[in-house]
Amino acid sequence: SNAAQFGQCVEPLAIIALQIAQRLISALWCKKSFIFTASFTCVFVRTLSNPTKNSEDPLFRQTVKGQTVLQQVKAWAAGLWNLFLPAVSGLSQLDYAYIAEETGRCLFAPEVFNCQAPDTGNMEVLHMFGSEEQKRLWLQPLLKGEIRSCFCMTEPDVASSDATNIECTLDRDGDSYIINGKKWWISGIDCGDIMIQYYFLLHSHHSTILVPMDTLGVIRVRPLTVFGQDGTLFGLAVFVLHHCMRAVGLAEMALELLCERAASRRTFGKALYQHEVVAHWIAKCRLMIEQTRLLTLHAAHALDTKGSRAARKQIAMIKVAAAQMVCKVVDCAMQVYGGAGLSGDFPLAQMYAYARTLRLADGPDEVHLSSIAQLELRDQLKKAQAKL
Numbered sequence: 001s002n003a004a005q006f007g008q009c010v011e012p013l014a015i016i017a018l019q020i021a022q023r024l025i026s027a028l029w030c031k032k033s034f035i036f037t038a039s040f041t042c043v044f045v046r047t048l049s050n051p052t053k054n055s056e057d058p059l060f061r062q063t064v065k066g067q068t069v070l071q072q073v074k075a076w077a078a079g080l081w082n083l084f085l086p087a088v089s090g091l092s093q094l095d096y097a098y099i100a101e102e103t104g105r106c107l108f109a110p111e112v113f114n115c116q117a118p119d120t121g122n123m124e125v126l127h128m129f130g131s132e133e134q135k136r137l138w139l140q141p142l143l144k145g146e147i148r149s150c151f152c153m154t155e156p157d158v159a160s161s162d163a164t165n166i167e168c169t170l171d172r173d174g175d176s177y178i179i180n181g182k183k184w185w186i187s188g189i190d191c192g193d194i195m196i197q198y199y200f201l202l203h204s205h206h207s208t209i210l211v212p213m214d215t216l217g218v219i220r221v222r223p224l225t226v227f228g229q230d231g232t233l234f235g236l237a238v239f240v241l242h243h244c245m246r247a248v249g250l251a252e253m254a255l256e257l258l259c260e261r262a263a264s265r266r267t268f269g270k271a272l273y274q275h276e277v278v279a280h281w282i283a284k285c286r287l288m289i290e291q292t293r294l295l296t297l298h299a300a301h302a303l304d305t306k307g308s309r310a311a312r313k314q315i316a317m318i319k320v321a322a323a324q325m326v327c328k329v330v331d332c333a334m335q336v337y338g339g340a341g342l343s344g345d346f347p348l349a350q351m352y353a354y355a356r357t358l359r360l361a362d363g364p365d366e367v368h369l370s371s372i373a374q375l376e377l378r379d380q381l382k383k384a385q386a387k388l
């Protein structure tokens with residue numbers, strides 16, 4: 001029942017169970033018996049997502065859509081589907097943290113398990129606030145993986161890290177609404193069937209609206225690239241905590257790659273790891289990853305036990321810490337790989353591009369730091385008042 005406490009003990013048993021399940025027993029049996037232990041699920045996730053360290057392998061390439069679809073079928077059959085949504089999976093945020101870390105090791109793994117952004121955030125919103133009709137039309141197909149969605153808030157003409165700047169407007173017109181505005185940086189727009197639009201209503205009121213992509217008047221102007229690459233590779237958006245959990249997995253993967261290279265390459269008569277500076281990078285990366293993992297689990301626990309409002313500070317903290325940590329770790333790995341680290345022959349450049357976007361998407365570091373400071377000052381004030 002408590003993944004943090006029992007995770008370690010369950011894992012060896014889960015590995016044996018997985019072997020038995022693969023050989024003898026149907027996926028259904030294995031779902032019933034083990035699906036709710038996070039460690040077992042992690043073992044299964046690792047087996048299925050099979051992250052590869054060599055970009056030569058076609059599995060690592062996002063473009064191998066066929067592989068993703070094949071693995072989606074396997075994940076669906078094994079019941080490893082929509083694990084992010086507590087109402088569907090029965091998992092807490094803390095349980096899911098371990099799974100998201102595993103999927104973070106491979107950029108396309110979240111899609112295999114229908115746990116990809118921005119669909120996760122949109123499904124959560126529909127689950128919590130959608131009408132029965134909206135759930136039938138949009139939530140059910142999203143949960144089945146039949147359609148995809150996107151979230152549009154950022155606008156090209158205004159600084160969108162300040163939501164009060166948003167200019168897009170919505171006017172009632174009989175039974176319809178007229179939306180007027182421009183959005184950009186819409187992750188998932190290429191394969192989206194609906195979009196959830198964030199718009200300005202009246203006198204600093206903001207709200208959201210569901211817009212099917214084939215609505216008359218929706219015009220897609222141009223695709224954006226990220227670091228010169230196809231922007232569709234970067235499925236980012238709202239669900240902050242899940243990104244942080246995945247960032248820990250991505251950093252683990254980068255450190256693994258770093259250590260392999262440091263052990264196998266030599267300069268000036270010794271292996272790279274024998275140069276003290278490289279050894280210190282390895283140590284510092286391990287420290288940063290462990291610190292961030294604990295902070296992430298703490299935020300997940302706060303979300304489970306106190307709710308999203310009370311966990312605001314923890315979530316803002318982890319948003320900043322995880323993005324900065326994963327950038328630093330991948331950057332160190334790139335340095336150890338030398339020129340190769342920046343090339344397309346290894347996954348690090350692509351990992352860095354993804355990691356770097358985390359410092360901006362869903363709000364830049366600076367805005368979250370300001371929120372943390374504000375909440376800290378509020379807490380300190382409460383403490384001081386309690387003493388009086």
Ligand SMILES: Cc1cc2nc3c(=O)[nH]c(=O)nc-3n(C[C@H](O)[C@H](O)[C@H](O)COP(=O)(O)OP(=O)(O)OC[C@H]3O[C@@H](n4cnc5c(N)ncnc54)[C@H](O)[C@@H]3O)c2cc1C
Binds near residue numbers: 160161185186226357
């Ligand atoms: C790969 C990627 C995917 C994205 N996906 C989506 C998506 O799906 N949907 C969506 O709506 N948006 C998406 N975004 C957009 C992202 O959320 C915005 O870029 C971000 O919120 C910042 O808004 P902006 O670009 O308008 O920057 P601006 O608001 O113009 O801010 C520019 C800079 O000003 C500084 N700054 C701002 N406020 C403060 C402050 N209070 N204190 C100090 N400095 C400050 C920060 O350094 C900030 O980076 C995505 C972005 C990227 C890169």
